Amino acid sequence: MSPRAPIGALRHRVTLEAPVDAFDELGGFTRAFASIAQLWARIETQSAGQNFVEQRLEESRRQLVTIRWRSDVTNQMRFDFRGRKLAIRGVADSDERRRFLLCQCEEIT
Numbered sequence: 001m002s003p004r005a006p007i008g009a010l011r012h013r014v015t016l017e018a019p020v021d022a023f024d025e026l027g028g029f030t031r032a033f034a035s036i037a038q039l040w041a042r043i044e045t046q047s048a049g050q051n052f053v054e055q056r057l058e059e060s061r062r063q064l065v066t067i068r069w070r071s072d073v074t075n076q077m078r079f080d081f082r083g084r085k086l087a088i089r090g091v092a093d094s095d096e097r098r099r100f101l102l103c104q105c106e107e108i109t
Helices: none
Strands: 010-024 031-054 056-068 080-081 084-092 100-108
Touching: 010 056, 010 084, 031 080, 056 084
Parallel strands: none
Antiparallel strands: 010 031, 010 080, 031 056, 056 100, 080 084, 084 100
16 A cells, blocks of 8 residues: 555555454363454455365455555454455565554465
8 A cells, every 4th residue: 555545545444353262171162263353444355266275165265455554463263244254365565664563364265
């Protein structure tokens, strides 16, 4: 996102979710996600594709999600956008000015 992009570019409402692990008595765990914050974001589709995974067709989309800079976003988190889950794969502060955070995300359906 350009440093001069209009504020209206962040027009999608997303929920930032963080993983919460619940351990069981057998040493395993169940992962769930808890809502952290509601944010305004810009969502751009970067690519789309199909793969066969375990003998089934899996569609994936790469999205670039731009939000206002936050220090707590990691690649373990995800965004919920209108019921779609966008797993964060990478996070970058492109101009190192702590204005915007670019999140490379993957949506698998």
